[in-house]
Amino acid sequence: RAIAAFERASAALIDRPGLSERLLAGVDIPNRDPAIIDAYLHPRFGDQPIIEWSVRRPDMHVNGNDLVSSENDEMPGGFFDLWHVDEAYGINADDWQMAFDWLLSEGPLAIVVSDQWSQVYLSSARWMADKLCATGRRVMVITTPEVEEMVMSDQDVFFRGERIGTVWRQFPIFETKDGLARLVMAAQEGRVRMVPEFAHFGSKTWYALFWENQSAFAAEL
Numbered sequence: 001r002a003i004a005a006f007e008r009a010s011a012a013l014i015d016r017p018g019l020s021e022r023l024l025a026g027v028d029i030p031n032r033d034p035a036i037i038d039a040y041l042h043p044r045f046g047d048q049p050i051i052e053w054s055v056r057r058p059d060m061h062v063n064g065n066d067l068v069s070s071e072n073d074e075m076p077g078g079f080f081d082l083w084h085v086d087e088a089y090g091i092n093a094d095d096w097q098m099a100f101d102w103l104l105s106e107g108p109l110a111i112v113v114s115d116q117w118s119q120v121y122l123s124s125a126r127w128m129a130d131k132l133c134a135t136g137r138r139v140m141v142i143t144t145p146e147v148e149e150m151v152m153s154d155q156d157v158f159f160r161g162e163r164i165g166t167v168w169r170q171f172p173i174f175e176t177k178d179g180l181a182r183l184v185m186a187a188q189e190g191r192v193r194m195v196p197e198f199a200h201f202g203s204k205t206w207y208a209l210f211w212e213n214q215s216a217f218a219a220e221l
Contacts, residue, residue, distance in 0.1 A: 009220035046190025074202030080124035107165020114171035147179035
């Protein structure tokens, strides 16, 4: 709840003078594409602004009686491995059922894995997709070169003739160009749901900006 509140406050403050420029200073967006920069700073799904992530993985550390967050990861690749561990121990089955029902509630799920930074997740993503397909769910894994085969119509996104309901974004900001950039814009325009959303909430710079803008954050929180 605290991390979600932090994200909502960040979204409310993003347009404070000079703040977005500082937030972008350490963010590598290919070609400094203005449309991708705007999607990063002002994420939306069609006409609906996105003010918090629907899927998040904060790095939390025990500090005495407190929890301290060092990162709010934009790309939770450990999702696949976590399911594997829970499957092995036979725990949290109901929670996973609820998670998969939600991920597939809009139609087939496409796990889009970049073949650079995210390549390490490819085998575990394919394992999870195979396991889910064996239960009758429609899940596929798409790599960066295969993204070029995706067709983005005025209303929907298709892969090899099949409409995609949700994209699991397993690619980082700094690889978002060409087909991946077009996919982000399709999500921004409401043609396909993307989780985690392409947004600024995971920038570590927010922690410094939080400290410097305590009064503004306090008012939002």
